Amino acid sequence: MAEMSVRYTYRVRPSRTAEGLLLAEWNRDRWVWNECVARSRALRLAGEMCGPARLDKDLTQARQANQWLRDGSSVAQQQTIRDFGAARTKAIKDIQKRLAMRQRRGFPVLKKKALAHPSMNYTRRGFSLQDGQLHLAGGIVLSVVWSRGLPSDPTSVRVSRDAAERWWASFVVKVDSEPLLETGRVIGIDWGVTEIATTTDSEFDLAHPQHGKTAAAKLARYQRMMARRRPPKGKPASKGYQTAKRQAAEVYGQVARRRTDHARKWAKGVVRAHDQIAVEDFKPKFLANSTMARKAADGAIGQAKRELIWMAAKHERDLRLVDPAYTTMDCGDCGARAKHRLLLSERTYTCSACSVVKPRDKNSAQVMINRAGFLPAGVDRIRLDSPTETRAA
Numbered sequence: 294m295a296e297m298s299v300r301y302t303y304r305v306r307p308s309r310t311a312e313g314l315l316l317a318e319w320n321r322d323r324w325v326w327n328e329c330v331a332r333s334r335a336l337r338l339a340g341e342m343c344g345p346a347r348l349d350k351d352l353t354q355a356r357q358a359n360q361w362l363r364d365g366s367s368v369a370q371q372q373t374i375r376d377f378g379a380a381r382t383k384a385i386k387d388i389q390k391r392l393a394m395r396q397r398r399g400f401p402v403l404k405k406k407a408l409a410h411p412s413m414n415y416t417r418r419g420f421s422l423q424d425g426q427l428h429l430a431g432g433i434v435l436s437v438v439w440s441r442g443l444p445s446d447p448t449s450v451r452v453s454r455d456a457a458e459r460w461w462a463s464f465v466v467k468v469d470s471e472p473l474l475e476t477g478r479v480i481g482i483d484w485g486v487t488e489i490a491t492t493t494d495s496e497f498d499l500a501h502p503q504h505g506k507t508a509a510a511k512l513a514r515y516q517r518m519m520a521r522r523r524p525p526k527g528k529p530a531s532k533g534y535q536t537a538k539r540q541a542a543e544v545y546g547q548v549a550r551r552r553t554d555h556a557r558k559w560a561k562g563v564v565r566a567h568d569q570i571a572v573e574d575f576k577p578k579f580l581a582n583s584t585m586a587r588k589a590a591d592g593a594i595g596q597a598k599r600e601l602i603w604m605a606a607k608h609e610r611d612l613r614l615v616d617p618a619y620t621t622m623d624c625g626d627c628g629a630r631a632k633h634r635l636l637l638s639e640r641t642y643t644c645s646a647c648s649v650v651k652p653r654d655k656n657s658a659q660v661m662i663n664r665a666g667f668l669p670a671g672v673d674r675i676r677l678d679s680p681t682e683t684r685a686a
């Protein structure tokens with residue numbers, strides 16, 4: 294058994310006082326974050342190092358100089374610097390991977406008051422649980438809706454407010470993995486637009502959930518309401534506009550929760566039935582000019598992939614991510630590579646070497662297994678165990 298970190302998230306219902314304190318804390322943390330962004334930019338331009346130690350020192354000075362900053366918790370403010378440092382390190386690593394130094398995508402940016410959702414992280418030093426309530430540094434006490442128990446002592450908590458203006462507390466806890474019985478089965482998974490996942494095991498193909506469609510009508514109504522009430526530039530938004538905006542965010546939330554549920558159940562089924570899982574390492578591009586259908590598909594794929602990776606880790610299955618380059622050109626049966634790329638409209642793969650004819654996505658799913666280095670032993674074993682073979686013997 295291995296130990297792993299998971300998030301347990303609960304709804305928080307802060308009192309009016311507590312919410313005021315949270316927002317004040319958030320405003321100070323946001324200021325610290327924006328200072329980090331501005332300072333690291335300035336120091337980088339001056340050719341100087343800008344590590345967390347330097348930013349910590351600057352924070353100490355700023356707290357000495359400003360009473361309003363001193364009113365806030367130093368733990369939360371220091372944590373903001375840690376979070377900034379982590380976000381920056383991740384962006385630098387990503388850039389090194391992409392080897393595209395001109396694109397500074399993913400770098401921490403300024404958090405604007407009207408756009409950024411409040412979100413604060415507290416490590417063990419900055420929070421405690423007493424009598425079922427969450428106590429944060431700075432004397433903030435919150436009532437948590439304990440929809441389920443925490444499996445162990447949390448190591449950190451993130452308190453945040455979503456677009457529908459609901460507060461959440463998300464605890465990081467350590468849990469033990471739960472190994473499952475071996476099944477001797479292998480699966481290959483290819484992601485797509487028409488089906489979220491096409492697999493070598495048709496039982497586990499994943500269609501697009503239809504939840505979106507029923508919610509789409511409601512969403513369109515709120516969006517029309519928002520359009521009618523949109524404030525002129527520079528003018529504050531009206532009550533009606535804000536209400537429509539919150540209602541739209543609630544519908545989004547419902548769709549997202551149902552989609553998560555759908556993806557999680559699918560991932561659990563896949564992981565329960567297979568020891569070895571070969572998955573296309575899909576990376577969404579989120580291009581500005583891509584269609585809404587493409588964007589929705591990318592979102593659904595990203596989520597299904599995350600759930601699958603997490604579920605495989607939880608149950609100690611062998612999951613391997615496969616580079617998707619040329620997967621539509623390679624033959625899953627004999628390994629030959631076609632000379633030309635298949636057009637997106639061509640739904641059938643025909644191999645010129647071994648003359649196999651297969652649905653395009655099924656072929657790609659098979660290529661995943663081969664690329665992952667999984668021997669098709671599991672597939673053979675199933676054939677041997679099948680009723681026809683047993684009768685023959």
Ligand SMILES: [Zn+2]
Nearest residue numbers: 624627644647
């Ligand atoms: Zn072939």
